[in-house]
Amino acid sequence: MDLNYDTNNIFARIIRGELPAIKVYEDEHTLAFMDIMPQMPGHLLVLPKVEVVTLYQLPDEAATAVLATIKKVGKALEQAMGVDGSSVFQHNGSYAGQTVPHLHFHLLPGPLKMAGAHATVPVETPQLEKIAAQIRDAIAYPNSPHSDTLA
Ligand code: AMP
Numbered sequence: 001m002d003l004n005y006d007t008n009n010i011f012a013r014i015i016r017g018e019l020p021a022i023k024v025y026e027d028e029h030t031l032a033f034m035d036i037m038p039q040m041p042g043h044l045l046v047l048p049k050v051e052v053v054t055l056y057q058l059p060d061e062a063a064t065a066v067l068a069t070i071k072k073v074g075k076a077l078e079q080a081m082g083v084d085g086s087s088v089f090q091h092n093g094s095y096a097g098q099t100v101p102h103l104h105f106h107l108l109p110g111p112l113k114m115a116g117a118h119a120t121v122p123v124e125t126p127q128l129e130k131i132a133a134q135i136r137d138a139i140a141y142p143n144s145p146h147s148d149t150l151a
Pocket of ligand 1 (some may be wrong): 037099101
């Protein structure tokens with residue numbers, strides 16, 4: 001995953017005011033605007049202004065600020081669209097589907113079209129335990145190489 005920040009990505013240019021966006025909220029640390037190719041009417045994007053590609057690079061103070069904006073704008077979105085619930089999702093890296101390399105959260109006034117579906121039957125516990133053990137190891141040893149058993 002390319003974690004190097006491209007200062008000329010579209011969202012960096014929107015934050016700097018070099019490209020237009022239909023903004024709904026802005027403060028010192030965050031920005032929210034309409035997605036130009038919405039998955040449904042009301043599709044919003046919420047960004048921290050700090051220059052990072054993924055959530056995992058985001059400093060904790062900036063995470064607090066962007067979560068506060070997601071809560072503020074998400075509640076307003078539900079009210080404005082007259083819906084009883086909404087979805088928040090986010091991609092980390094092109095492997096996961098990220099197309100603009102500045103961290104952003106999608107807010108939808110409805111369900112996700114594809115990614116929200118879960119399997120119809122539970123998997124066997126040993127299968128979950130095996131992956132859980134690998135994740136616990138990665139938490140304990142964050143700089144060790146990728147596990148090839150998960151590939
Ligand atoms: P992602 O695939 O998670 O990186 O999402 C990028 C999102 O940015 C997509 O939903 C696009 O429709 C949206 N997008 C791309 N360019 C612009 C733009 N100039 N203004 C607003 N939204 C944009």
